[in-house]
Amino acid sequence: MIGIFNNYLLYEDRMDSRNVSSETSRNKCAACFRQFNKMEHLVEHMRISYHSVHEPVCGNCKKHCRSYESLREHLIGPLPKQECKNVFNVRGCKFCLTLLDSPNARRVHLERCQHSGGLLTNFANLGLRDNLTLDNGYARGRQVVALACKMVGGGNDGSLDLCARVCLIDENENIIFHTFVKPPIPVTNYRYETTGVRPEYLRDATPLRQVQKKIQDFLCNGEPMWKIRPRGGKARILVGHDLDRLHLEYPAVMMRDTANYPPLMKTSKLSNSLKYLTQAYLGYDIQTGMQDPYEDCVATMRLYIRMKSQNHAVEDSPLASDPQNRNNFASWRQSELERMSPEEMLAISRSDYYCWCLDS
Ligand SMILES: [Zn+2]
Ligand SMILES: [Zn+2]
Ligand SMILES: [Zn+2]
Ligand SMILES: [Zn+2]
Numbered sequence: 001m002i003g004i005f006n007n008y009l010l011y012e013d014r015m016d017s018r019n020v021s022s023e024t025s026r027n028k029c030a031a032c033f034r035q036f037n038k039m040e041h042l043v044e045h046m047r048i049s050y051h052s053v054h055e056p057v058c059g060n061c062k063k064h065c066r067s068y069e070s071l072r073e074h075l076i077g078p079l080p081k082q083e084c085k086n087v088f089n090v091r092g093c094k095f096c097l098t099l100l101d102s103p104n105a106r107r108v109h110l111e112r113c114q115h116s117g118g119l120l121t122n123f124a125n126l127g128l129r130d131n132l133t134l135d136n137g138y139a140r141g142r143q144v145v146a147l148a149c150k151m152v153g154g155g156n157d158g159s160l161d162l163c164a165r166v167c168l169i170d171e172n173e174n175i176i177f178h179t180f181v182k183p184p185i186p187v188t189n190y191r192y193e194t195t196g197v198r199p200e201y202l203r204d205a206t207p208l209r210q211v212q213k214k215i216q217d218f219l220c221n222g223e224p225m226w227k228i229r230p231r232g233g234k235a236r237i238l239v240g241h242d243l244d245r246l247h248l249e250y251p252a253v254m255m256r257d258t259a260n261y262p263p264l265m266k267t268s269k270l271s272n273s274l275k276y277l278t279q280a281y282l283g284y285d286i287q288t289g290m291q292d293p294y295e296d297c298v299a300t301m302r303l304y305i306r307m308k309s310q311n312h313a314v315e316d317s318p319l320a321s322d323p324q325n326r327n328n329f330a331s332w333r334q335s336e337l338e339r340m341s342p343e344e345m346l347a348i349s350r351s352d353y354y355c356w357c358l359d360s
Helices: 011-019 022-026 039-049 068-075 082-091 103-113 199-203 208-220 274-282 293-308 334-339 342-348
Strands: 144-154 160-170 175-182 187-189 237-240 255-257
Touching: 039 334, 039 342, 068 082, 082 103, 144 208, 144 293, 160 208, 160 293, 175 199, 175 208, 175 293, 237 293, 274 293
Parallel strands: 144 237, 237 255
Antiparallel strands: 144 160, 144 187, 160 175
């Protein structure tokens, strides 16, 4: 969905970049457009910036941004680039930040892009499904599931987060598992207004340990934990927000966490909340009033599918950490790099994170 039109290059833009005087453009980063007085400084910048085809890119000027948040700032504000903002106002999608061909194309696009209805399911009718069974499901491709939970409070002041409710869904937003969980220590604050959890719901609920084990087995899907590899195999990809909180035992290479996926983060260290991401990138509100983990599952799955659908150029060995690339920049002599054009340097640069488009 995203980036379908990324390759759409305005003729004027091409002319613009040629008009820049050759001396400054020689030391200008081909991705983020930062300018350097000396070529060696640009080379230094390229060694540490890990620019790649997987970064969010402005559909107008082709500037690479580290995250969707910085692209949003570039296109919408508070400090936008005026020329890009003007084009974006006419035919940009404020949810996925793509630039469409025309205002009409935008109208059509928005109908698919914005989940304006939010969740149509009536939570009251969701019920519980705690008969999670191991099955081999549909055979083609990696299976993907999303997991979320709701926390009640433990400890003297009730501030300790304890998982009291979990939900697991498949890629089509169908519930696989939805149940109350009995925390290992006493609950001191049920946080009823937001969780809807009452003491009697947890009294006979499955203990946390058992739920964790059940979910882990389901994720592994018959494969021993040590055998799980990112490619090939039956183990399932796990989508969620802030999955570390759940203390699951599962390989990190199989997790897709919307809280620490660089393109969706606020800064390189700060996460966005799921509530914010859903509002900004999917166009609807979640976590208002009484909350059901199903709602969080759906939001993370939709974000995942959107990120997975990014239309990026296919490269050999897409990651900076791939053995073939490990020393991409290091293996080149400084003098050789300094003779390259900024575009040539960008072409050998690779991402330092795993882009979810590689899952498709
Ligand atoms: Zn740069
Ligand atoms: Zn990508
Ligand atoms: Zn731009
Ligand atoms: Zn869109």
